[in-house]
Amino acid sequence: MARKQKSSPGPYLLHLEMLPDRIPDVTRFPYTLPSIRNLGTLAFHPKVTFLVGENGAGKSTILEAIAVACGLNPEGGSRNFNFATRASHSSLDECVRLARAPARPGDSYFLRAESFYNVASEIERLDQGGGGPPIIDAYGGQSLHEQSHGESFFALFRYRFRDNGLYLMDEPEAALSPKRQLQFLVLLHDYVRRGGQFVIATHSPIIMAYPEARIYLLDAGGIREVAYTDTEHYVITRGFLGNPGRMLAELLDDDEKA
């Protein structure tokens, strides 16, 4: 009988490489997106890789392809989840190659903020079936549906993640207050020290400040690495908070716009 390989600290993912020969139709989604057309090779940071960019730039599409290539459910969850509530995910996972390091993660999980509700429902459905310890115990024991959106996210980060884990997260900040986003950074740092590797799509200027990370910006030109202080998220937030009155006056000056 094959023995389960022991987990060891990351990194687990080295790079993602586009295989242009496998693209079925360059005129169709997702290959029309500049970030995907020009994906080339995306080298992961050994600890944390951030994907940032405007709404619709293709961050979720790329993260989903990484998740599926890792054997995770495109709608989110651990390897044990295989529910599907929507028709299909993109075919991008079939047109990329994921280069892996020799180390094996002891745990992997795909958090999609947009479908975390469905993950919570699936946990309840599986736990109603009985047999074995309740899955919800790994999330702190309290039904995720009976907690606020932010509390349930935080229960996942705090209780469910493990040492030597590979974690893919799509907008983990979606439900978190600024204070909880700071606490998220503390947890992130702890999991990184315990061997974890993360790939995170985010709009949060707080979360993307994590220092042991690489930031990739997806835009009309494709994908490129950027410094934290060069991101629009940092520049716009800093400009706004530095002088909200001035920026509001510029934005809301009806006379000038009319």
Ligand SMILES: Nc1ncnc2c1ncn2[C@@H]1O[C@H](COP(=O)(O)OP(=O)(O)OP(=O)(O)O)[C@@H](O)[C@H]1O
């Ligand atoms: N199944 C689909 N068919 C056609 N177009 C799609 C499909 N799914 C997503 N798109 C489009 O592809 C683009 C990229 O979507 P994606 O969700 O990857 O963006 P994103 O960078 O994660 O955006 P956001 O920051 O808003 O979450 C969007 O313009 C979206 O409308």
